[in-house]
Amino acid sequence: MTLRMAPLDLMTKLISFPTVSSETNLPLIDWVEDYLLSHGITAHRWPDPDQPNKAALFAHVGPEVEGAVVLSGHTDVVPVEGQPWDTDPWTVVEAKGRFYGRGTCDMKGYDALAIWALVEAHYAELRTPMQLALSFDEEVGCTGAPPMIRAMQGVVPKGSTVIVGEPSMMKAVTGHKGGNAWRTHVIGFEMHSSLQDRSVSAIHEAARLIGWANDMNETAAAATPGPMAAMFDPPFTTWHVGTIQGGTADNITAKDCHFNMGYRAVPGDDTDALDKAWLDKVAQVETAMKTIRPEAEIRLTPKFAVPPLLPEDMGRAETLARALTGDNGSHVVSYGTEAGQFQDAGYSAVVCGPGDIAQAHQPNEYIEVAQFEAGHQFMRDLVTRLCQ
Numbered sequence: 001m002t003l004r005m006a007p008l009d010l011m012t013k014l015i016s017f018p019t020v021s022s023e024t025n026l027p028l029i030d031w032v033e034d035y036l037l038s039h040g041i042t043a044h045r046w047p048d049p050d051q052p053n054k055a056a057l058f059a060h061v062g063p064e065v066e067g068a069v070v071l072s073g074h075t076d077v078v079p080v081e082g083q084p085w086d087t088d089p090w091t092v093v094e095a096k097g098r099f100y101g102r103g104t105c106d107m108k109g110y111d112a113l114a115i116w117a118l119v120e121a122h123y124a125e126l127r128t129p130m131q132l133a134l135s136f137d138e139e140v141g142c143t144g145a146p147p148m149i150r151a152m153q154g155v156v157p158k159g160s161t162v163i164v165g166e167p168s169m170m171k172a173v174t175g176h177k178g179g180n181a182w183r184t185h186v187i188g189f190e191m192h193s194s195l196q197d198r199s200v201s202a203i204h205e206a207a208r209l210i211g212w213a214n215d216m217n218e219t220a221a222a223a224t225p226g227p228m229a230a231m232f233d234p235p236f237t238t239w240h241v242g243t244i245q246g247g248t249a250d251n252i253t254a255k256d257c258h259f260n261m262g263y264r265a266v267p268g269d270d271t272d273a274l275d276k277a278w279l280d281k282v283a284q285v286e287t288a289m290k291t292i293r294p295e296a297e298i299r300l301t302p303k304f305a306v307p308p309l310l311p312e313d314m315g316r317a318e319t320l321a322r323a324l325t326g327d328n329g330s331h332v333v334s335y336g337t338e339a340g341q342f343q344d345a346g347y348s349a350v351v352c353g354p355g356d357i358a359q360a361h362q363p364n365e366y367i368e369v370a371q372f373e374a375g376h377q378f379m380r381d382l383v384t385r386l387c388q
Helices: 007-015 026-038 108-123 145-155 193-198 202-222 271-292 316-325 339-344 369-386
Strands: 043-047 055-061 069-074 093-095 098-100 130-135 161-164 173-176 178-187 238-246 256-265 297-306 331-333 348-351 366-368
Touching: 007 026, 007 108, 007 369, 026 043, 026 055, 026 108, 043 145, 055 108, 055 145, 069 108, 069 339, 098 369, 108 130, 108 369, 130 145, 130 369, 145 339, 161 316, 161 339, 178 202, 178 271, 202 238, 202 256, 202 271, 256 271, 256 297, 271 297, 316 348, 316 369, 339 348, 366 369
Parallel strands: 069 130, 069 161, 161 348, 173 331
Antiparallel strands: 043 055, 055 130, 093 098, 098 366, 173 348, 178 256, 178 297, 238 256
16 A cells, blocks of 8 residues: 655655745645555646746546535745745744745645545545645746636536635634736826827826725825624725836936726625726726827736635625634635635635645744644544545
């Protein structure tokens, strides 16, 4: 019989693959596929047609019927360049009651536990099936999960309940914000800066758009939140500019300015209306630019759109997570996950995983040993429950 690897050994192996979103995840996918096959589990991969160096993987164990519990995680991690790490980020180091390494918290620790659980479930007498789903490019907009979900539904019996193991301190998170983002390219008309009245500064025009976003934030912050919004921190939809580049020299009006902007919307806010408000503002600014220089324009490139996770009235996923953790609190988060995408596809979804989101993306990222062990117990109890 092939040796069953312990969760820590699995996490150590997964973290040894530097699967930063800009790089390939295929060596990790190859290894997981081979490991599962060594236990008689057939895994299915979905290669990204637009990125030949990326693939998702999913597998089904137990009865060949619908209604599986899906353990969902992502394989990509954020970069380590420029961060002051005290250890090798691609090697798990145990110290001070913590496991250090890139992805220990977000979220290869959970991935390892899910792989462990799938193998254990394969050897158990399951009455309810279990599935594993490992995506890619979650960290750059949750773009890998939707095609993976569609592929799953065409290959394996459809699951009913999804546990997305993002770090939640093993609390059942039943709602999160959604988001939409664009790459904005403002194209002006460059001249000597002394002739500003005859030129169009791409930076100045970008500033108008960014100022509009600030106004939207201030208006939302001043409003009284509704019952759904009041659950979140902050209790309103927020607009944010993450990066900006532009200009050539101090004495030249900027020809180009690029910036990434988007919003995180509380569940219940009209995202179509938010999109329209942004597009209308862009059109207004562009029209004014063209009155000075017809060549000026604004180009928008969608980056991603992530649906919110809507709280379900004691849905299957929430009920299961609460039964396994004993958590009866009310928890929502302001970041996005793939849970909303599973929910949009007809699954009951919850976010529940080991670790603290405050440690994600940080130098010297870690997961508390106690949290990892709590996740292990969660998986043991889940396998037992699926046999009943």
